[in-house]
Amino acid sequence: MLSATKRRIIGRRMLQTIPVIVLSTFIVFGLLKLVPGDIAVTLAGENATDQRIAEIRQMYGLDQPFLVQYGEWLWKAVQGDLSKSLLSGEAVLTSIARCFPNTLLIVVMGLSIALMVGIPLGIAAASRPGSWLDGLVMSIASLGVAIPNFWLAMLLVAFFALGLNWLPATGSVPFGEDPGGALRHALLPAIALASGGVAEVSRQLRSSLVEILSSQQVRTLHAKGLSPSNILWRHGLKNVSVNLLTVISLLANRMLAATVVVEAVFAIPGMGGLIVNAAINRDFPVVQGVVFAMVLVVVLINLTADVLYSVLDPRIS
Amino acid sequence: MSDAADRPWAPGRRELLALMGAAAIGALPLPAWAQGQSKGGVLKVAGAANPSSLDPATGGSGLDHTFLWPIYDTLVEWEYATLKPKPGLARWSFPEPRTMVLDLNPGITFHDGTPLDAEAVKFNLDRNRADQRSNIKADLTSIDAIEVTGPLQVTLKLKNPDFALPAILSDRAGMMVSPANIKALGGNESDRKPVGAGAWKFVSWADNERVVLARYDTYWRPGRPYLDGIEFAIIPELATGLRSVVAGQNDMAYSLPARLKPVIDRAKGLQVVTAPTLYCIQVYFNYARAPLDNVKVRQAFNYALDREVFVKAALSGLGEVAHMTLPKTHWAFDKSLVGLYPHDPDKARKLLAEAGHKDGIEISYGGYNDQDSVLRSEILQDQLGKVGIRLKSTRGTIPEISAQFFGAEKKFDVLLAAWTGRPDPSMTYALGFDKGAYYNAGREADPALVALIRQSRESEDLAARAAVFAKIQRFVMENALSAPLAFQFELDALAGRVKGYEPDLLGKPKFENVSLG
Numbered sequence: 001m002l003s004a005t006k007r008r009i010i011g012r013r014m015l016q017t018i019p020v021i022v023l024s025t026f027i028v029f030g031l032l033k034l035v036p037g038d039i040a041v042t043l044a045g046e047n048a049t050d051q052r053i054a055e056i057r058q059m060y061g062l063d064q065p066f067l068v069q070y071g072e073w074l075w076k077a078v079q080g081d082l083s084k085s086l087l088s089g090e091a092v093l094t095s096i097a098r099c100f101p102n103t104l105l106i107v108v109m110g111l112s113i114a115l116m117v118g119i120p121l122g123i124a125a126a127s128r129p130g131s132w133l134d135g136l137v138m139s140i141a142s143l144g145v146a147i148p149n150f151w152l153a154m155l156l157v158a159f160f161a162l163g164l165n166w167l168p169a170t171g172s173v174p175f176g177e178d179p180g181g182a183l184r185h186a187l188l189p190a191i192a193l194a195s196g197g198v199a200e201v202s203r204q205l206r207s208s209l210v211e212i213l214s215s216q217q218v219r220t221l222h223a224k225g226l227s228p229s230n231i232l233w234r235h236g237l238k239n240v241s242v243n244l245l246t247v248i249s250l251l252a253n254r255m256l257a258a259t260v261v262v263e264a265v266f267a268i269p270g271m272g273g274l275i276v277n278a279a280i281n282r283d284f285p286v287v288q289g290v291v292f293a294m295v296l297v298v299v300l301i302n303l304t305a306d307v308l309y310s311v312l313d314p315r316i317s
Numbered sequence: 318m319s320d321a322a323d324r325p326w327a328p329g330r331r332e333l334l335a336l337m338g339a340a341a342i343g344a345l346p347l348p349a350w351a352q353g354q355s356k357g358g359v360l361k362v363a364g365a366a367n368p369s370s371l372d373p374a375t376g377g378s379g380l381d382h383t384f385l386w387p388i389y390d391t392l393v394e395w396e397y398a399t400l401k402p403k404p405g406l407a408r409w410s411f412p413e414p415r416t417m418v419l420d421l422n423p424g425i426t427f428h429d430g431t432p433l434d435a436e437a438v439k440f441n442l443d444r445n446r447a448d449q450r451s452n453i454k455a456d457l458t459s460i461d462a463i464e465v466t467g468p469l470q471v472t473l474k475l476k477n478p479d480f481a482l483p484a485i486l487s488d489r490a491g492m493m494v495s496p497a498n499i500k501a502l503g504g505n506e507s508d509r510k511p512v513g514a515g516a517w518k519f520v521s522w523a524d525n526e527r528v529v530l531a532r533y534d535t536y537w538r539p540g541r542p543y544l545d546g547i548e549f550a551i552i553p554e555l556a557t558g559l560r561s562v563v564a565g566q567n568d569m570a571y572s573l574p575a576r577l578k579p580v581i582d583r584a585k586g587l588q589v590v591t592a593p594t595l596y597c598i599q600v601y602f603n604y605a606r607a608p609l610d611n612v613k614v615r616q617a618f619n620y621a622l623d624r625e626v627f628v629k630a631a632l633s634g635l636g637e638v639a640h641m642t643l644p645k646t647h648w649a650f651d652k653s654l655v656g657l658y659p660h661d662p663d664k665a666r667k668l669l670a671e672a673g674h675k676d677g678i679e680i681s682y683g684g685y686n687d688q689d690s691v692l693r694s695e696i697l698q699d700q701l702g703k704v705g706i707r708l709k710s711t712r713g714t715i716p717e718i719s720a721q722f723f724g725a726e727k728k729f730d731v732l733l734a735a736w737t738g739r740p741d742p743s744m745t746y747a748l749g750f751d752k753g754a755y756y757n758a759g760r761e762a763d764p765a766l767v768a769l770i771r772q773s774r775e776s777e778d779l780a781a782r783a784a785v786f787a788k789i790q791r792f793v794m795e796n797a798l799s800a801p802l803a804f805q806f807e808l809d810a811l812a813g814r815v816k817g818y819e820p821d822l823l824g825k826p827k828f829e830n831v832s833l834g
Contacts, residue, residue, distance in 0.1 A: 036721050037720050041716065043369075046379045046739075047453065049755050052452065055449075088370065088509070090509065095524050098524075170550070171550060267550070267552040269525050280715075
């Protein structure tokens with residue numbers, strides 16, 4: 001059960017999301033209006049005429065002043081109506097509800113892989129600093145940071161999907177319909193997303209652990225006769241957990257952004273593809289809806305991290 | 318997949334007679350059983366873009382047709398190789414130049430079971446002409462009144478003779494939607510819940526993910542369709558779409574860029590289909606203002622281009638040099654224009670000097686930022702640079718750059734883009750060169766050209782129309798109103814089990830003859 005103070009903190013953070021959402025959607029809306037391009041032309045079709053384009057601007061309210069258009073969108077949004085795509089007519093909420101689980105699955109899998117591989121590598125490197133093992137792990141980590149995930153994604157497709165035919169090359173399957181199929185489809189994209197994460201987790205963990213393990217406190221523990229594994233697991237890792245949590249929350253946010261490219265390579269109908277396609281065509285209700293949803297997710301990740309800080313470290317209130 | 322997928326289809330006596338009759342009048346290609354095609358199976362296609370709408374009247378993208386044709390049959394159809402109009406849902410006649418009569422085939426129903434009769438056709442044409450949401454009003458402006466003159470006969474009274482109408486009715490304007498569905502749904506609901514009279518009926522559409530169609534069992538053409546269904550996986554990244562075919566997840570990827578041909582060639586068991594299309598890569602000019610208001614500058618631009626090299630370098634040879642905006646196989650192609658602009662850098666420099674630019678000229682240029690467009694831009698810049706035409710380049714997305722060029726901003730002097738072609742050449746010239754046309758960036762047009770464009774619709778005889786188009790094309794090219802570069806060939810990748818697929822000159826796949834082996 002959370003204390004009253006923590007509940008207050010959470011409540012305050014939730015309230016802070018409101019101006020963040022309003023500001024971010026306002027900026028994105030402004031950018032969409034500032035950059036060249038006109039959705040009325042796209043909507044007018046292949047045989048567009050100036051007259052038809054003008055009709056469409058009037059029909060969709062695109063001839064209204066900027067603030068009026070934004071105000072109308074915001075007013076509907078606060079009532080739970082994220083409008084419809086101007087291009088295809090699908091309700092934005094329906095698009096998000098369908099696409100978000102696909103994105104979430106590859107991010108969660110990517111994060112899990114990054115942690116499952118990165119933590120053991122970081123511990124192995126920190127336990128023998130300066131050794132060949134440390135050098136090897138840090139080299140792998142450098143490589144992980146350097147390799148662009150879209151390039152790795154294409155290599156993975158070429159080898160595992162097209163070459164060996166072990167895993168699907170494209171697409172996704174809803175987790176609720178076929179969990180096994182969903183995981184098979186998500187594995188390669190998750191690996192592509194995780195490569196940078198593995199590097200980041202292992203490097204951060206190694207440097208934090210090396211610092212802790214070379215501290216006077218640990219020397220005292222050695223002098224008291226505690227075994228190295230006991231010191232590592234009970235004292236070392238506990239002390240780096242706050243740092244690790246920071247890395248994980250940053251990584252989760254970064255992976256959400258990286259899905260834009262990875263989803264394109266694997267043709268996954270996720271949030272990345274949704275916003276890119278909408279932004280290119282100036283389909284502002286979709287862009288606004290996706291930004292709205294993603295801001296909520298990022299705020300939620302940060303909030304979860306804040307709450308966990310106070311659980312892991314009693315000094316933080 | 319149903320059991321029927323594995324069972325060869327054998328026609329009954331009634332179906333056999335109907336097929337023979339239809340084949341005899343040329344309404345059908347060779348029957349399926351004669352080609353060894355079997356019925357059943359679901360064709361999985363990597364769709365190149367999310368549809369803008371599944372209502373033909375309200376959509377806006379040229380890539381929609383691949384989704385629309387299976388759902389909607391058209392009043393008029395065309396021959397795949399030449400785009401010559403032929404009867405579809407209806408046969409047409411012009412008893413006199415200002416009257417077009419459409420006689421519908423009997424026994425056709427929409428997917429909701431309602432009849433496709435004269436009243437339904439009138440409803441559709443009225444809606445296409447007048448509905449607030451219709452994007453095809455401009456296609457039907459020559460129609461003055463629509464009358465139901467029989468249960469299966471509609472008569473169109475025209476304001477002026479318009480023999481482009483058969484071709485126009487082979488496109489969006491001729492796709493018949495169910496009036497009952499439109500009335501029942503209202504608003505824009507029919508965009509996402511379409512009901513037509515095509516060979517496949519709509520099942521579902523998830524944006525940017527999937528469109529699913531299923532066989533319409535009471536389709537009017539006997540023995541058709543062969544496929545139980547079509548599933549489009551929406552994969553806008555064409556290389557990814559092709560990978561899905563190589564991996565066996567999909568049966569077909571279409572409209573692929575030439576650079577991907579080696580990938581198809583290397584893959585085991587894939588069929589490659591290439592064929593000419595109307596897709597013309599060209600440089601659009603804003604010739605209503607300096608410096609391109611000077612015909613010599615425009616002609617210099619055309620002489621500076623080495624189109625043969627462009628086809629080899631930009632299209633890996635999978636294309637045809639463009640001498641005008643129609644390819645060689647088109648019925649209105651005029652061969653006298655071949656060689657009007659040979660690659661002649663000296664002549665280009667001379668013309669520039671005569672136009673007062675002996676030290677060369679700087680021209681502002683808009684181009685798209687996708688991989689293929691960037692390559693084309695670089696080739697163009699190199700070729701033009703050699704005669705002293707320096708392109709001051711701006712690149713961006715298609716909506717961004719094309720709106721800046723064609724829209725009110727008029728930002729660039731030239732734009733490197735493509736013209737995707739239309740079923741009738743008069744549409745191409747009216748949309749691209751007529752006075753005030755949106756794709757005529759300067760909106761100005763010579764009265765002689767305007768008159769020729771009108772004249773191109775005044776005769777039913779294709780030879781007579783071709784003669785008018787020859788005059789139009791000569792006018793356009795001699796005045797260098799654009800710089801056509803190349804026709805991009807259709808490039809499709811098909812799994813080995815796909816049978817009967819034929820590419821068409823419009824470059825928009827139809828699946829009516831496709832079966833799965």
